[in-house]
Amino acid sequence: MKKEKIVIALGGNALEKEGIPATAESQLETIRETVRYVVDIIEDGYQVIVAHGNGPQVGRIVLQNEGAAHLTPSLPFDVCGAMSQGYIGYHIQQGIKNEFKRRGKDNGVISVVTQVVVDQNDPGFKNPTKPIGPFYSEEEARKLEIEKGYNVVEDAGRGYRRVVASPKPLQIVELEGIKTLIDTGLTVITVGGGGIPVIKRDDGTLEGVAAVIDKDLASEKLAKDLDADVLFILTAVEQVAINFNKPNEKWLSELTIAEAEKYITEGHFAPGSMLPKVMAAVDFVKGRPGKKAIITSLEGALRALQGETGTVIIDR
Numbered sequence: 001m002k003k004e005k006i007v008i009a010l011g012g013n014a015l016e017k018e019g020i021p022a023t024a025e026s027q028l029e030t031i032r033e034t035v036r037y038v039v040d041i042i043e044d045g046y047q048v049i050v051a052h053g054n055g056p057q058v059g060r061i062v063l064q065n066e067g068a069a070h071l072t073p074s075l076p077f078d079v080c081g082a083m084s085q086g087y088i089g090y091h092i093q094q095g096i097k098n099e100f101k102r103r104g105k106d107n108g109v110i111s112v113v114t115q116v117v118v119d120q121n122d123p124g125f126k127n128p129t130k131p132i133g134p135f136y137s138e139e140e141a142r143k144l145e146i147e148k149g150y151n152v153v154e155d156a157g158r159g160y161r162r163v164v165a166s167p168k169p170l171q172i173v174e175l176e177g178i179k180t181l182i183d184t185g186l187t188v189i190t191v192g193g194g195g196i197p198v199i200k201r202d203d204g205t206l207e208g209v210a211a212v213i214d215k216d217l218a219s220e221k222l223a224k225d226l227d228a229d230v231l232f233i234l235t236a237v238e239q240v241a242i243n244f245n246k247p248n249e250k251w252l253s254e255l256t257i258a259e260a261e262k263y264i265t266e267g268h269f270a271p272g273s274m275l276p277k278v279m280a281a282v283d284f285v286k287g288r289p290g291k292k293a294i295i296t297s298l299e300g301a302l303r304a305l306q307g308e309t310g311t312v313i314i315d316r
């Protein structure tokens with residue numbers, strides 16, 4: 001029987017834990033735990049493709065670059081994104097490999113440096129909203145606006161921060177290569193951090209841009225392009241709630257498209273956190289019976305596949 005194909009989108013908590021210094025060593029340690037859940041799913045008989053976020057990591061790389069600008073030229077934002085994809089992918093692929101080794105197996109795993117095309121006229125570029133990197137004084141911020149063309153905004157009374165656009169993912173450049181790798185039986189790690197955002201020039205060539213693509217939306221695009229059976233969004237909560245954090249909070253085992261759309265309009269899902277997940281889930285299943293999106297925690301993942309927990313989004 002053909003294996004079911006699952007795209008797993010790993011959230012921030014799969015890569016680093018709150019309250020401990022965000023070192024490379026602690027990331028590796030956290031990923032060591034994360035990959036156990038991923039390998040459990042592979043061993044359960046699923047074909048797994050792994051995607052992940054990069055917000056904190058790319059912010060730190062930018063910070064390191066700016067802090068060392070007097071020693072060596074700063075790297076542009078798209079290059080910082082590529083670096084974050086590289087080292088997170090490295091940690092995940094090493095972690096998966098080691099976990100298999102521990103289980104007496106020798107399965108293959110590979111990360112793909114992945115570019116994702118965005119529209120240069122995406123409204124996101126006119127209104128950048130995604131804060132990245134360090135806080136600046138107003139004076140520093142104005143200087144960066146002039147000297148580097150950064151967009152800076154005042155961030156909740158804490159100082160000024162650079163903001164970049166969060167455009168919609170349109171096309172995964174390396175898709176054919178990714179499919180080929182999957183077909184050979186490898187576990188593929190791709191669209192890390194939502195992919196490195198690139199625009200297509202008039203002559204069809206690609207050029208990196210300063211932006212962060214939402215990883216849930218990029219994972220959804222990937223899942224659709226691969227004709228995956230399940231889009232699995234793993235985050236810090238086991239289920240999606242309505243009236244989240246309120247006395248009448250209600251955790252949901254199942255969400256239909258109509259319910260999801262109603263709850264989105266009513267504002268139940270926080271923008272930048274739960275909202276893109278629910279939107280990605282709805283987009284993935286809408287008009288495609290048999291497809292399933294599941295939002296749950298790492299710990300709940302395997303049980304959610306058996307229908308025992310998580311929030312399942314289906315079109316019925």
Ligand code: ADP
Pocket residue numbers: 010011012013053234235236237239240241242243244268269270272273274275
């Ligand atoms: P990621 O795992 O991709 O890093 P986030 O941490 O940004 O995702 O978003 C997940 C978080 O969204 C949850 O841990 C929870 O605190 C918050 N959240 C906001 N609205 C809801 C909701 N309606 N139901 C459940 N969680 C919600």
Ligand code: MG
Pocket residue numbers: 011012013
């Ligand atoms: Mg997060």
